[in-house]
Amino acid sequence: xxxxxxxxxxxxxxxxxxxxxxxxxxxxxxxxxxxxxxxxxxxxxxxxxxxxxxxxxxxxxxxxxxxxxxxxxxxxxxxxxxxxxxxxxxxxxxxxxxxxxxxxxxxxxxxxxxxxxxxxxxxxxxxxxxxxxxxxxxxxxxxxxxxxxxxxxxxxxxxxxxxxxxxxxxxxxxxxxxxxxxxxxxxxxxxxxxxxxxxxxxxxxxxxxxxxxxxxxxxxxxxxxxxxxxxxxxxxxxxxxxxxxxxxxxxxxxxxxxxxxxxxxxxxxxxxxxxxxxxxxxxxxxxxxxxxxxxxxxxxxxxxxxxxxxxxxxxxxxxxxxxxxxxxxxxxxxxxxxxxxxxxxxxxxxxxxxxxxxxxxxxxxxxxxxxxxxxxxxxxxxxxxxxxxxxxxxxxxxxxxxxxxxxxxxxxxxxxxxxxxxxxxxxxxxxxxxxxxxxxxxxxxxxxxxxxxxxxxxxxxxxxxxxxxxxxxxxxxxxxxxxxxxxxxxxxxxxxxxxxxxxxxxxxxxxxxxxxxxxxxxxxxxxxxxxxxxxxxxxxxxxxxxx
Amino acid sequence: xxxxxxxxxxxxxxxxxxxxxxxxxxxxxxxxxxxxxxxxxxxxxxxxxxxxxxxxxxxxxxxxxxxxxxxxxxxxxxxxxxxxxxxxxxxxxxxxxxxxxxxxxxxxxxxxxxxxxxxxxxxxxxxxxxxxxxxxxxxxxxxxxxxxxxxxxxxxxxxxxxxxxxxxxxxxxxxxxxxxxxxxxxxxxxxxxxxxxxxxxxxxxxxxxxxxxxxx
Numbered sequence: 026x027x028x029x030x031x032x033x034x035x036x037x038x039x040x041x042x043x044x045x046x047x048x049x050x051x052x053x054x055x056x057x058x059x060x061x062x063x064x065x066x067x068x069x070x071x072x073x074x075x076x077x078x079x080x081x082x083x084x085x086x087x088x089x090x091x092x093x094x095x096x097x098x099x100x101x102x103x104x105x106x107x108x109x110x111x112x113x114x115x116x117x118x119x120x121x122x123x124x125x126x127x128x129x130x131x132x133x134x135x136x137x138x139x140x141x142x143x144x145x146x147x148x149x150x151x152x153x154x155x156x157x158x159x160x161x162x163x164x165x166x167x168x169x170x171x172x173x174x175x176x177x178x179x180x181x182x183x184x185x186x187x188x189x190x191x192x193x194x195x196x197x198x199x200x201x202x203x204x205x206x207x208x209x210x211x212x213x214x215x216x217x218x219x220x221x222x223x224x225x226x227x228x229x230x231x232x233x234x235x236x237x238x239x240x241x242x243x244x245x246x247x248x249x250x251x252x253x254x255x256x257x258x259x260x261x262x263x264x265x266x267x268x269x270x271x272x273x274x275x276x277x278x279x280x281x282x283x284x285x286x287x288x289x290x291x292x293x294x295x296x297x298x299x300x301x302x303x304x305x306x307x308x309x310x311x312x313x314x315x316x317x318x319x320x321x322x323x324x325x326x327x328x329x330x331x332x333x334x335x336x337x338x339x340x341x342x343x344x345x346x347x348x349x350x351x352x353x354x355x356x357x358x359x360x361x362x363x364x365x366x367x368x369x370x371x372x373x374x375x376x377x378x379x380x381x382x383x384x385x386x387x388x389x390x391x392x393x394x395x396x397x398x399x400x401x402x403x404x405x406x407x408x409x410x411x412x413x414x415x416x417x418x419x420x421x422x423x424x425x426x427x428x429x430x431x432x433x434x435x436x437x438x439x440x441x442x443x444x445x446x447x448x449x450x451x452x453x454x455x456x457x458x459x460x461x462x463x464x465x466x467x468x469x470x471x472x473x474x475x476x477x478x479x480x481x482x483x484x485x486x487x488x489x490x491x492x493x494x495x496x497x498x499x500x501x502x503x504x505x506x507x508x509x510x511x512x513x514x515x516x517x518x519x520x521x522x523x524x525x526x527x528x529x530x531x532x533x534x535x536x537x538x539x540x541x542x543x544x545x546x547x548x549x550x551x552x553x554x555x556x557x558x559x560x561x562x563x564x565x566x567x568x569x570x571x572x
Numbered sequence: 573x574x575x576x577x578x579x580x581x582x583x584x585x586x587x588x589x590x591x592x593x594x595x596x597x598x599x600x601x602x603x604x605x606x607x608x609x610x611x612x613x614x615x616x617x618x619x620x621x622x623x624x625x626x627x628x629x630x631x632x633x634x635x636x637x638x639x640x641x642x643x644x645x646x647x648x649x650x651x652x653x654x655x656x657x658x659x660x661x662x663x664x665x666x667x668x669x670x671x672x673x674x675x676x677x678x679x680x681x682x683x684x685x686x687x688x689x690x691x692x693x694x695x696x697x698x699x700x701x702x703x704x705x706x707x708x709x710x711x712x713x714x715x716x717x718x719x720x721x722x723x724x725x726x727x728x729x730x731x732x733x734x735x736x737x738x739x740x741x742x743x744x745x746x747x748x749x750x751x752x753x754x755x756x757x758x759x760x761x762x763x764x765x766x767x768x769x770x771x772x773x774x775x776x777x778x779x780x781x782x783x784x785x786x787x788x
Contacts, residue, residue: 098749179704180706180745183704184747267721267724273706273724274724307613309621309622309623310625312625312626312627313625338708339719339721339726340724340726343657350646354645355642358638358642361635361638364602365630365634368609369630371606371609373624375613375621376615377614378610378614389606390599390602390606393602397591397592397599398595400595401595403646404646405649405653406580406584406648406649406650407588407649409653410584410588410716412743413710413717413743413744414743477588479739481742482745483745484750484751486751487751488754562621563623565619566622
């Protein structure tokens with residue numbers, strides 16, 4: 026991206042060493058610098074991720090043999106509940122926007138910070154409070170909640186476990202998410218550098234913009250719904266409780282009116298990361314920029330209208346079934362458009378198979394498998410058979426983990442040099458990519474077969490005929506988990522011992538690569554003026570023409 | 573590998589396998605293109621990229637073709653669902669009641685069983701209800717499932733195509749012993765079913781276990 030920048034004065038200290046009015050840890054937890062908040066999110070979020078992933082591995086271990094392997098049924102039920110709550114509300118939903126959106130988005134649009142820096146800090150505090158409340162609820166008398174992350178009534182009204190603290194945690198986390206969305210929409214509207222028109226914005230920013238709108242519009246619905254469950258537990262008003270004349274299906278509608286758009290809150294930034302990283306390593310412009318940008322908006326819009334496809338077995342009218350199945354197929358079109366444009370972006374590129382690109386390639390394949398199994402789930406006749414089985418578990422892990430999770434790993438490696446000023450070691454990173462990809466597919470592909478064979482989800486015990494596949498899946502979980510540990514250890518070691526990274530180790534053309542690594546406190550000495558689109562790699566091409 | 577025992581099971585499997593087939597072909601195509609591009613245009617061989625900003629005819633092609641394919645899949649799914657949802661006249665009515673953590677089945681003569689006995693080759697209509705939390709009546713071999721929701725009656729029907737017994741599971745999480753909420757559906761030929769049904773109604777037994785001669 027061509028920039029009219031003024032001459033530099035004395036080099037400014039990077040944001041880690043910039044003067045702060047607070048000392049020690051307070052310089053972090055009271056900082057309103059979007060980069061520090063991004064780092065705060067990164068560490069808190071990865072901690073929650075490791076806890077939830079450990080719960081996942083323990084659940085898989087329990088599934089190694091029929092009957093009891095290591096834990097009791099009640100423990101198992103609380104494990105999958107916590108695994109879901111933590112992975113969704115504390116890892117994937119905040120995930121890319123809160124970490125990389127916070128750190129990179131203002132720089133990518135040429136701004137010094139987000140529009141509401143203090144609100145930004147508040148949203149991290151809410152995130153932390155919600156996360157801690159979720160953890161504390163496990164140890165309160167009554168025991169950890171065992172409702173599943175969906176909190177379906179009437180079970181969530183009847184169980185004696187600590188549902189209310191878990192509901193409150195999700196409620197608070199919702200506010201954190203709304204504030205982040207609000208901040209991003211405002212920032213993207215108001216703080217773009219001169220010349221940074223809408224269609225010169227990096228595609229990661231576009232995806233954050235679409236996501237932010239969904240966060241603002243959909244999250245209040247889950248907030249009020251969870252609050253109503255709490256009210257029902259406290260006062261027994263009869264909104265959802267069938268014994269008081271309430272309607273359990275009303276709850277499911279309200280829940281999914283948020284939670285399906287939430288799926289797009291989770292995946293859209295992941296799609297944005299793919300569109301962002303591909304051109305850099307293909308060293309050419311993205312194929313079909315506008316189609317990719319508009320498809321994000323289309324996904325956000327149509328994705329808000331498909332919620333009841335989670336409820337095809339509750340006993341809906343055939344009209345309802347028809348419409349929701351139809352819309353579900355419609356929403357897969359923009360995703361397909363993205364995939365085709367990504368593959369076309371590799372065509373006639375100059376491709377460097379670096380670690381971030383490896384994760385992106387895994388992402389694309391796994392996202393396709395997640396999407397295709399989504400089509401199978403969208404087809405009504407098939408849905409009736411495989412809904413609430415391992416097929417669904419496989420499907421959403423392919424999209425959420427194989428997609429967004431891998432997108433986060435890609436982003437972590439891609440922006441690691443920018444955020445830390447250090448380069449990670451390549452060999453162990455490649456090893457970790459290989460282990461994570463193999464382990465992931467062994468673990469979750471097996472679940473499709475299990476599901477079609479009729480293995481219901483959320484089962485502590487299972488019929489003996491399912492054991493072989495369960496053993497395969499469990500072995501996959503070990504490979505996957507080890508790969509994740511290798512990745513994190515490598516990054517932590519590189520943080521200390523990695524070689525110094527320059528301002529632009531990958532040869533990126535977006536604005537964050539024009540500032541030093543790590544960036545100074547206010548990112549830019551002089552606000553840049555933007556004159557071209559985000560992925561202008563014509564200089565590499567020009568050499569060829571000169572020959 | 574997949575047990576199939578109802579008329580719509582075959583249709584649903586065919587729908588599933590059609591989508592699996594199309595998906596596998598497309599995935600294979602994408603995978604080959606991706607790997608080929610990565611190898612063919614690697615930086616050491618192709619140091620100078622060609623910037624192609626897009627191609628409208630291509631964009632239209634890969635919007636329209638998926639649209640047509642997806643609409644086909646949608647229609648297959650919908651047709652299959654109509655077979656599942658339209659209950660034939662004169663189906664044998666049975667009431668299924670779910671509670672934590674057991675299924676019971678009530679016949680028109682008042683007999684209540686914890687196993688679902690049905691006449692083979694005959695449409696059976698199940699009215700599903702729940703006494704406490706949400707459950708879901710799931711018969712994998714028939715490829716059907718319907719939730720049991722308190723204060724609501726849901727309907728399901730099927731016709732078995734073999735004389736055999738199959739697993740019945742609960743597919744909606746319902747607490748501690750959710751994974752043990754299994755029972756069996758036993759289909760018998762009509763004479764066996766009739767004699768069982770008469771004996772059952774004579775004895776008015778709550779949990780009567782008949783000796784089945786011709787089940788597999």
